[in-house]
Amino acid sequence: MIVFPNAKINIGLHVVAKRPDGYHNLETVFYPVQLSDALEMAESRETKLTTSGIEVDGPPEKNLVLKAWQLLSRDFDLPPVHFHLHKNIPFGAGLGGGSADAAFTLKMLNDFFSLQIGPGELKKYASTLGADCPFFIENKSAFATGIGNELSPVDIDLSEFQVVILKPGFSVSTQEAYGNIVPAHPEFNLAELAKLPVERWKETVINDFEKSVFPAYPEIKKCREILYQQGANYASMTGSGSAVFGLFRHLPADFDNFIPRGIYIYR
Ligand SMILES: C[C@@](CO)(OP(=O)(O)O)[C@H](O)COP(=O)(O)OP(=O)(O)OC[C@H]1O[C@@H](n2ccc(N)nc2=O)[C@H](O)[C@@H]1O
Ligand SMILES: Nc1ncnc2c1ncn2[C@@H]1O[C@H](COP(=O)(O)OP(=O)(O)O)[C@@H](O)[C@H]1O
Structure with missing residues (x-):
């Protein structure tokens, strides 16, 4: 199975307040864009991640793809899988590429192994992997509040641009x-x-x-x-x-x- 985790842009961003937990409440509009990674998954003898394209810093076990697999494997009996991630979205860029990979991994595991996790529950899993991550579950333009994880749909169409x-x-x-x-x-x-x-x-x-x-x-x-x-x-x-x-x-x-x-x- 192959999926194409896409980047996001922020249309405006207000940092509203610092929270007691050290995070910040913000207001922003997330908008999905075409620039995408490619993430392939197949059953395998052991769970591993191989990569190509832009080199992500840190070891594979720190990669959000494997973190997403680990997260679901705590609650579900997942067989081992081989992921291959081809990285096109630059990181440390504000494009949310790592969060997109994490969210698409959750969605792919849910679909491939028929885990029957609903969208609300998937967003909860996603928010433990990154503040930006829940947006990529539905992946539709959204107004975000809280730490970026409280989402409501917003009707913006930039297709003519x-x-x-x-x-x-x-x-x-x-x-x-x-x-x-x-x-x-x-x-x-x-x-x-x-x-x-x-x-x-x-x-x-x-x-x-x-x-x-x-x-x-x-x-x-x-x-x-x-x-x-x-x-x-x-x-x-x-x-x-x-x-x-x-x-x-x-x-x-x-x-x-x-x-x-x-x-x-x-x-
Ligand atoms: C700034 C934004 C705007 O969309 O995006 P990026 O520039 O990273 O794409 C996001 O708030 C980034 O969200 P995300 O990249 O998922 O953040 P996380 O990995 O959860 O957190 C990284 C660090 O950023 C800080 N952080 C993050 C989110 C938030 N609302 N308040 C924070 O203070 C915390 O110090 C945290 O340790
Ligand atoms: N699959 C992944 N793709 C990109 N970055 C990842 C991935 N998995 C883990 N990371 C880590 O996340 C960091 C990028 O996060 P961040 O700076 O929030 O990116 P961005 O601002 O582009 O969303 C990288 O430095 C990397 O260590």
Whole structure:
């Protein structure tokens, strides 16, 4: 069985408050995008993970794919499986690639072994693997509150836009990004702002992490500037960075010529 865990972008992100458990309450809109990993699973003599593509740091047992398998194997009698993960989504990018792999592993195990876990229960398993992870269970645009795990559907359709993602050669640690931010209650509700025409988002739909991340990493800010110079209708950092995305009604044919060396382009 093969699945294609996709990335997400954040359309605005407000860090609302620090919680007693050290995590932060936030408000954001998650939107799924096409950029995807490929994850294959087959029954095997022992449970193992092999990988190709972008090399994920850390040993296989720390990989969220195996963590998801371990999580379900505590409650279900799962036979051993061989996973192969081909990694296309850069990590430390704010694209949620690790969380997507984890959520798709849970869904694949549920389907393949007919575990009969309902979507609500699957989201509960997912939230123990990462705050972003429950979103990828339904994988539909959603307004997220709490630590990012309380989701309600939001009707946004960006199908008329081309989504272009730029990623500098370095990563930003999510933990570090949260550590450098001063939480504040937002004036406006993002789910409402996201209903405005995309052309009005530049002034209204803000990712709070840009304030704390741009001064330390000016190259990320530069990526956003390039996207606007090239005619993006909206551009923003996603999550805690380091990737930025641009939404284009018309992407210039010579776009790639304007991107400095060392910056990766995904579309
Ligand atoms: C910032 C966001 C926005 O979508 O995405 P990314 O940039 O990582 O994609 C998320 O909140 C990231 O969620 P996720 O990447 O799943 O976080 P986790 O692995 O659960 O947590 C990593 C670390 O980030 C901090 N953290 C995470 C989520 C949250 N709501 N408050 C936090 O303070 C904690 O210090 C935690 O130890
Ligand atoms: N399958 C996976 N894909 C990507 N990262 C993974 C995976 N499994 C575990 N990780 C760990 O998660 C970290 C990426 O998490 P994070 O910084 O939150 O990424 P992002 O901001 O892109 O969502 C990596 O540094 C890696 O150690």
